[in-house]
Amino acid sequence: MRPVFKIWLENNGKxxxxxxxxxxxxxxxMGSLRSAAAQMGMSYNKAWRLIAALEERLGxxxxxxRVGGASGGGSKVTSNAQQLMKRYSDFKxxxxxxxxxxxxxxxEDFEGD
Amino acid sequence: MRPVFKIWLENNGKxxxxxxxxxxxxxxxMGSLRSAAAQMGMSYNKAWRLIAALEERLGxxxxxxRVGGASGGGSKVTSNAQQLMKRYSDFKxxxxxxxxxxxxxxxEDFEGD
DNA sequence: TGCCGTTATACTATTTATAGTATATTGCTA
DNA sequence: TAGCAATATACTATAAATAGTATAACGGCA
Numbered sequence: 001m002r003p004v005f006k007i008w009l010e011n012n013g014k015x016x017x018x019x020x021x022x023x024x025x026x027x028x029x030m031g032s033l034r035s036a037a038a039q040m041g042m043s044y045n046k047a048w049r050l051i052a053a054l055e056e057r058l059g060x061x062x063x064x065x066r067v068g069g070a071s072g073g074g075s076k077v078t079s080n081a082q083q084l085m086k087r088y089s090d091f092k093x094x095x096x097x098x099x100x101x102x103x104x105x106x107x108e109d110f111e112g113d
Numbered sequence: 114m115r116p117v118f119k120i121w122l123e124n125n126g127k128x129x130x131x132x133x134x135x136x137x138x139x140x141x142x143m144g145s146l147r148s149a150a151a152q153m154g155m156s157y158n159k160a161w162r163l164i165a166a167l168e169e170r171l172g173x174x175x176x177x178x179r180v181g182g183a184s185g186g187g188s189k190v191t192s193n194a195q196q197l198m199k200r201y202s203d204f205k206x207x208x209x210x211x212x213x214x215x216x217x218x219x220x221e222d223f224e225g226d
Numbered sequence: 227t228g229c230c231g232t233t234a235t236a237c238t239a240t241t242t243a244t245a246g247t248a249t250a251t252t253g254c255t256a
Numbered sequence: 257t258a259g260c261a262a263t264a265t266a267c268t269a270t271a272a273a274t275a276g277t278a279t280a281a282c283g284g285c286a
Contacts, residue, residue, distance in 0.1 A: 001128060003204075005120040007212070015114060034262060043245065048264070065263060068253030072261025083223065091116075091219040098211050099120070106204040110196065147232060156276065161234070178233060181283030185231025 001110075003103040007092055015057045016088055023047055024062065024077050024085055032074040033063065114223075116216040120205055128170045129201055136160055137175065137190050137198055145187040146176065 008017030026036035037047035055061055062081035066073045077085070121130030139149035150160035168174055175194035179186045190198070 001122050001124050003120060004123050005118055005208075007116060007118040009114050010117050011114050014117075032262065043247095044263090045247085045265090046245065052264090066253090067251070067263045068260095069262085070254045070260090072254090073252075073263055074261095075263080087219045087223060091215060094215055094219075095118075095212055098215065099208055102204060102207055102211065106200045106207075110200060145232065157233090158235090158277085159275065165234090179283090180233045180281075181230095182232085183230090183284045185284090186233055186282075187231095188233080 001107070003099060005095070005099055007095055009088065011059075012057045013053075015054060016084055018092075020050065020054055020062075021085055021088060023050065024081060027063065027075055028077050031076070032072075033065075114220070116212060118208070118212055120208055122201065124172075125170045126166075128167060129197055131205075133163065133167055133175075134198055134201060136163065137194060140176065140188055141190050144189070145185075146178075 006018070009015045022040065023033075023036055023042075026039055027033055030036045030039060033047055033051065034044045037044045040047075051063060055063075060080055061078055062084070063075040064078055065075045119131070122128045135153065136146075136149055136155075139152055140146055143149045143152060146160055146164065147157045150157045153160075164176060168176075173193055174191055175197070176188040177191055178188045
């Protein structure tokens, strides 16, 4: 038996979590939402809707988007979103460690399994 | 913006969490799964399937069930399950406090919202 | 033995989430 | 100005989760 957890941020509905973090990391690396989605095996359509929903709930943009041009365009993570990524990521990492410890504290002598 | 989290236990799939805890608490109070479900506004069918799935994954019974008889029957939480309830409940409560603190540590000076 | 309220379980329906397909638009470049 | 690769968005299709309905079986008791 093992503990599993999910942590996310809410504002008017879910605003940031594991999924968005991963997408944004890929966008930083690839330079476009389309190729980021492709690399994750996710359809561009899904990725786009996910980002759109987040931006609406957050009330500010997490991607600077350019349409057209030499390369067709591309997307860049805003500095606001970069901060959010770092904070959420650190927060989650620490949480994982604490929860693991807490689990052992409460369950190490449990005989139910 | 605020942090939201879910914690549960897994064995071969989800084995215990917030929902099961609440049902079992109600069963203890009411004496039957049917009336526990009713009180939660949940169909008996759903409650029954939930319990059945849990028992299969845990490998032991969490309810002692009596069918028929004067009162029609009833269910009682096994002592194994009682332990599980207490430990999970304490674990989750502490986790909530720790995560709240951790959130403020990482986000108190965040200007993104 | 007939009634009652419970557990047990199959089967169907509905809703929700997720995924895919198609098409328009943009703006640099050859 | 034609082509390219990206964003933008509507519309449809599919899958998965969730909920509901119906029915059988049980066993005390009047």
